[in-house]
Amino acid sequence: MQYAPLGKTGLRVSRLGFGAMRLPMTGDGDQATVDTDVAIAMIHRAFAAGVNYIDTAVGYCNGDSQRVVGEAVRTWGRPIVVSTKNPCFTRDESEWWRTLEQSLERLGLPRIDVYHHHAVNGVSFDEFVLPHMAAWMRKAKDQGLIKHIACSFHDTNDVLRRIVDSGYPEVITVQYNLLDRRLEDGIAYAHERGIGVVVMGPVGGGRLGVADSAALLSAAPSAARRVPELALRFVLSNPAVDVALSGMSAMAHVEENVCVASDARLLTPEEQQAICGQLERLRKMSELYCTGCGYCLPCPKGVAIPKIFERYNLGRVWGLWGPARQAYRNLGTLAWDPGSRADACSDCGLCESKCPQKIPIRRQLKEAHEALLDSKNT
Ligand code: SF4
Ligand code: SF4
Structure with a gap:
């Protein structure tokens, strides 16, 4: 020890x-x-x-x-x-x-x-x-x-x-x-x-x-x-x-x-540098999906789009499905974490016209919702 x-x-x-x-x-x-x-x-x-x-x-x-x-x-x-x-x-x-x-x-x-x-x-x-x-x-x-x-x-x-x-x-x-x-x-x-x-x-x-x-x-x-x-x-x-x-x-x-x-x-130091390089690559990969810029907001239904994608990435990029699902379940239930979950989306499409990443937000919200409530992803 x-x-x-x-x-x-x-x-x-x-x-x-x-x-x-x-x-x-x-x-x-x-x-x-x-x-x-x-x-x-x-x-x-x-x-x-x-x-x-x-x-x-x-x-x-x-x-x-x-x-x-x-x-x-x-x-x-x-x-x-x-x-x-x-x-x-x-x-x-x-x-x-x-x-x-x-x-x-x-x-x-x-x-x-x-x-x-x-x-x-x-x-x-x-x-x-x-x-x-x-x-x-x-x-x-x-x-x-x-x-x-x-x-x-x-x-x-x-x-x-x-x-x-x-x-x-x-x-x-x-x-x-x-x-x-x-x-x-x-x-x-x-x-x-x-x-x-x-x-x-x-x-x-x-x-x-x-x-x-x-x-x-x-x-x-x-x-x-x-x-x-x-x-x-x-x-x-x-x-x-x-x-x-x-x-x-x-x-x-x-x-x-x-x-x-x-x-x-x-x-x-070389190993640490190599590990940090790989982590940076993974981080960039998650940014390809959503940069968190918030241009898609406000959503008329209060859907917390970037927060939902951040929690989804916590699972699909970092493998942290447990904390991701917990955070998604808590969304909107705590004073410091306002916003609605993806199932509040009314499919109006307003957000997609504002997203610089051209993310198919509605489809990805549905995927995120399913994955984050899926008990297999722990
Ligand atoms: S499509 Fe859904 S998430 Fe996007 S602005 Fe409309 S209600 Fe909000
Ligand atoms: S506008 Fe697009 S990239 Fe920016 S937070 Fe919304 S979904 Fe993410």
Whole structure:
């Protein structure tokens, strides 16, 4: 297993972390709970292979992840670094403390090693974290309930730099993978300044498939046999990344991940360049279908044409059918994601006369709708 210092925390952590957000479940829908025996066997297999960092959160696995993570850690003979989170949009101090107490109770542990403000962005950092929650975090640290302060982060490089420059968090957890390298500069900036860098989604949420996987794998033929393996190796080859947190849902994922993280072979600059070249080709291929320019809008029926094509491409170009279908089902149901799905189209044809790509929009909308609701495309 590869290890790295987690910034200046003094912790030495495995570069592969166990993400406990997709543990195997038993039961249906909202009533489903984590399949304790299977999940603990998976977690212990990862610990046995040298993984010593595990991350959970209040809401993961129908709110049952912390219980199982706690049991797995308590029944393991050696120290494990436990990370969890507290939501970051509240000014209510008693609510914040209640969340911390509940997490400690569910985990069954006396303290949390790395405690995150969950899903921080520029607005929440300025309006909630710094003026209110930072004092609560420091108090919890003084009381020995938490060891290190962290932020899980979703925003731009500029905001990330600003948070790093504030000198507040000791660790940041950010999204970074082959398909989403937007925060690469911010990650390097944080690492240079001694902030521990944890990456979530290193293999695209565990489902990175890539439709044209043969071409991608041919870019670095000796590095990996499967795209998820290549994706994890790609993230671990970035020296600014201390921990790659992989959400593992089956023993096969655990075995594949520990195998990659135990092998110190990094991708060469030439291999990385070749992989990025292949990804760029795939990205261009998706732009041939729809560039997202929005000239076809507005649609009189509110059909969110470019968003639908973007989700369709997520499946047919990148092989990410699971997230694509989820995002399509959610379209129009969340305040920040307005618009109608393709079945609202009345076939008026207005959009097609405005599309510079000459896309047969109506036909492609129908295809997208069928594919995105097709349970075979998972
Ligand atoms: S053809 Fe359908 S998607 Fe295009 S503008 Fe008319 S209703 Fe909207
Ligand atoms: S006008 Fe054409 S290319 Fe532009 S967003 Fe609409 S469908 Fe896509």
